[in-house]
Amino acid sequence: MTSPVAHRTGGNLSRTLLTALAPLTWGTVYLVTTELLPPGHPLFAGLLRALPAGLIALAVTRTLPRGAWWGRAALLGTLNIGLLFPLLFVAAERLPGGVAATLTAAMPLMVALLAVTLLHERPSPRGIAWGVIGVAGIGLVVIGPDAAFDGVGVLAGLAAAATLAFGVTLTKRWGRPAGVGPTAFAGWQLTAGGLFLLPVTFLAEGAPPAIGPAEAFGHLWLGLVCGLVTFVLWFRGVTTLPVTSVAVLGLFSPLVAALLGAVVLGQTLRPVQLVGFGLALAAIVAGQLPTRRRIRAARPAPAAAAVSRAAEGNGAGGRRR
Template sequence: MTTATRPTGYAGTLALTALTPIVWGSTYAVTTEFLPPDRPLFTALMRALPAGLVLLALTRVLPRGIWLGRAAVLGVLNIGAFFPLLFLAAYRLPGGVAGVLGAVAPMIALGFAAVLLAEAPTRRKVIAGVIGVFGVALVVLRGNAELDTIGVVAGLAGAASMSAGTVLTKKWGRPDGVGPLAMTGWQLTAGGLFILPLALVLEGAPPALDGAAIGGYLYLGIIGTALAYWLWFRGISRVPATSVAFLGLLSPMSAAVIGWIALGQALTPLQIIGLVIALAGTVLGQLPPKPAPVVAEPFSPKEIDDVALVAPIEVAVLTAPEAVSVAEAARR
């Protein structure tokens, strides 16, 4: 989609969609400050299932036919698998390595878009992806960062899951008459139902919750999930999937800024440089490809003959008497 053909409000849609990863960046601060520790699956469940059920009650639209399967697949990719893998990587990878692995998502999305949407990755977007990963690495990595095999696999798998879900959401679109709010409810509910047995088996009964934890879960469920994913899926339906994927680079940047403002975490000059570089990668990922030059097709022999016949004819502006004379001469 070139600049000339983009609909009015495209920039506004991108700006609203960008609010989603910015809000997601607050998840780390809310989790560490308000929620019970060591309960990633329960936290993922509380983010997804209640919000999904509320949206189903509000929209009163359920998937039917082929969309029963599609909603389940999208719910698992975007929510059910992504949330647990995200938390697993965060718990096992200190020093921001999980954030760097998450920043690889736009590059993975380029691959999925090439296969599923026949969108060939442009050189500009590949460069933007590399710049984004490098910038995020400067923001979140520390010198004592350690690698954990399970954590690395979980981080990459989570990025791949979300990327595949984003591209498939674009490929499948929505059924006629179904809005993004209903689609959000379908996916959150499907993802929450996928997480529910995992949370019960692996973590047991829910923990006791105080007022701070309840407030934290309400924030994550309403703002960080229901509203954020509605904006996300709305954006996917209106702009290229790869452009939306590049907005995900804003999440680790948002987390760093929130940690600096709300938690008193210092930002080093290197991190500030990383923020600028990652932001440049995000912006570069939104730029449309250069329009292909228009190449004139060669004339066929028949067209050349036609041109030769009409070339000597000159068109002149005639006065009324001259026009009459020409018409009479033509009749003779």
């Protein structure tokens, strides 16, 4: 008979792998933004990434929030989408991709601290230590000697990490309403974030830029793949997996961005960057290992276990008779 701990571990592994596809795909955002999208329109890029994808999800699921979830969906959509997208685009435009990625890689550390106050979890020294190691590893991978630190870009990168950390932690605290699937849940937030961006975009940036074939492909990739598909996987993971484990998966994004820079743009990976890759990957793997508290929580209580064994014994005796 398979133990509950082993069964839960196997289920978590499959959900973790699917959730990891989101930050792996988000690693392409830096390349697409700098190579395909018109510069100077970060709000417009965020708007097209969010609103069409959200409306598609709502049209497919035909599920709207109810009661308190109207306000919760609006807040989560603003944090996870409406504020996050333009901040990421501003950071990507004003900083080298590596610097922007390192700043946003601080998100797991912020989540670990927020979990103490918002989720009433005891602080995990191991989780915080691996979060620091992960950020250090990302820094070794993506920050070169010629990195430029633009003040506005630095603030945008840190603000992006903070808004995502708040959004992820609140998403974990509130969970997903009963009977609402991950596609509808993602659609609420993408739509709310897009509606938040709609007036801000046209007030701040005016008329949208011209869109040619390359720009259209970039926006479709960011909206349908990096928007709709990946956020369905991401929010499914946030609501079903430990929040700190999900947060550390975000380190995959800058690693993919660095690999694409080497493969597509011909950037060289030095030995120190390979060391950073190793540290970041070690932090990701360590973040998925169950703590003693999680193992104890997964085990049935002694009384429940005794009842289960007695029931199995009776069943076996009944079959022998």
